[in-house]
Amino acid sequence: MNETLIISIALIITTITALVFIRKYFMQKSEMISFRKQLNKIRTTDREQPLMVASFGAPSIELAKEINALTADLKKLAMEATENEKKMKIVMAGVSHDFRTPLTSADGYLQMIDNTLTDSEVSEELREYLDIVKEKVSYLKKMSDEFFEVSYLEAVDKAILGAVRFDTVLSNVMLSAYNSISEKNLLMKPEIPEEKLLVLADEHYLTRILENLFSNAEKYAVSYISVNVSTEKDNIRLKVENDVSVNTDFEETHIFDPFYRGTGRSGPGTGLGLYICKELADFMNYSINGHLDKGVFSIELIMPAAEALA
Numbered sequence: 001m002n003e004t005l006i007i008s009i010a011l012i013i014t015t016i017t018a019l020v021f022i023r024k025y026f027m028q029k030s031e032m033i034s035f036r037k038q039l040n041k042i043r044t045t046d047r048e049q050p051l052m053v054a055s056f057g058a059p060s061i062e063l064a065k066e067i068n069a070l071t072a073d074l075k076k077l078a079m080e081a082t083e084n085e086k087k088m089k090i091v092m093a094g095v096s097h098d099f100r101t102p103l104t105s106a107d108g109y110l111q112m113i114d115n116t117l118t119d120s121e122v123s124e125e126l127r128e129y130l131d132i133v134k135e136k137v138s139y140l141k142k143m144s145d146e147f148f149e150v151s152y153l154e155a156v157d158k159a160i161l162g163a164v165r166f167d168t169v170l171s172n173v174m175l176s177a178y179n180s181i182s183e184k185n186l187l188m189k190p191e192i193p194e195e196k197l198l199v200l201a202d203e204h205y206l207t208r209i210l211e212n213l214f215s216n217a218e219k220y221a222v223s224y225i226s227v228n229v230s231t232e233k234d235n236i237r238l239k240v241e242n243d244v245s246v247n248t249d250f251e252e253t254h255i256f257d258p259f260y261r262g263t264g265r266s267g268p269g270t271g272l273g274l275y276i277c278k279e280l281a282d283f284m285n286y287s288i289n290g291h292l293d294k295g296v297f298s299i300e301l302i303m304p305a306a307e308a309l310a
Contacts, residue, residue: 035067042071103141110134146272149208159283163306164201166236167192167229173210174227181218181225186242189226197229198306199236205280212273213299217242220297236305241298248297255290274299 050068114130122130170192181188199206217225221242228239254260256278259271274290277299281288287302 035064039067103137103144107134107137107141110137143272146276149276159202159205161200161202161284163198164203164206166197166199166201166206166303167195169203169206170210170227170229170238173207173214176211177214177218181214184218184221185223186218186221187224189224191226191228193229193231195231197231197236199303200306201284201303205284209277209280209301212277213240213301216273216299217297220244220248231305234305236303238301238303239298240301241296243295244292244297246295248292248295250292252291256288277301 050064050071110130110133114134117130174188174190178188214225217240222245223243226239226241228241230237230239250260256274258275260275261271278288280286281301285304288299290297290299
């Protein structure tokens with residue numbers, strides 16, 4: 001009898017202990033799930049509320065305190081890093097501006113010297129040296145202009161966009177590129193609707209994108225450059241396409257990387273043209289992508305129509 005009572009009491013105590021441990025286990029599991037969800041919100045959103053605890057167990061409270069302290073330190077470091085990065089971008093924009101100013105002057109003086117000197121006043125060798133200097137200064141000026149564009153863009157917080165006549169901007173850029181394209185005996189194939197096309201854009205940045213797209217097509221094209229513009233419900237789509245030589249190759253994932261240049265291109269370049277296109281497109285919330293397929297290279301730019309956002 002006594003043994004039976006003792007065994008019964010032991011079983012009851014064991015059961016109660018087990019139930020207590022099971023309850024604590026599920027409470028701790030629930031707490032960890034809550035911590036995970038809260039941490040995910042803190043990581044992926046702008047949530048400012050500190051980590052909350054559902055139970056009042058000392059370990060959970062201490063853990064929450066440490067996580068909140070760590071989160072506060074990380075946010076502080078992130079804010080400092082963002083501020084320092086912004087200051088650095090402003091400095092870079094200023095330096096690139098100061099860098100391009102003397103280059104612009106040097107390029108202008110070289111052009112003036114070249115126009116002033118006659119063939120009788122300068123030897124053939126000196127003329128060759130002058131042409132080399134002009135070419136190098138022109139290349140440096142182009143690179144400094146592109147570097148300034150990138151550094152200035154990165155220093156600006158947000159774009160100020162408005163309704164821009166895309167058809168007008170495209171026509172102007174195509175006319176500007178006509179002479180250099182003709183000199184290379186490239187056929188231009190335009191397919192552009194004869195209608196007013198409005199996009200949400202910064203006109204300067206839009207012009208820069210189009211200039212770079214045509215410049216890139218001109219460097220790679222073998223016989224033609226085609227331009228296709230189509231309208232959709234909320235977007236305007238531009239496709240610039242050109243054939244390429246058989247030895248042209250590049251990795252599509254790196255098309256818009258800075259200083260990346262595919263094989264088989266003709267003429268010098270900085271490798272920043274398409275990178276700037278991508279940066280400016282992102283800045284204005286455009287979509288841009290490029291493909292090389294069966295000897296044809298194409299870049300597609302998708303822009304929101306101004307009417308769709310009015």
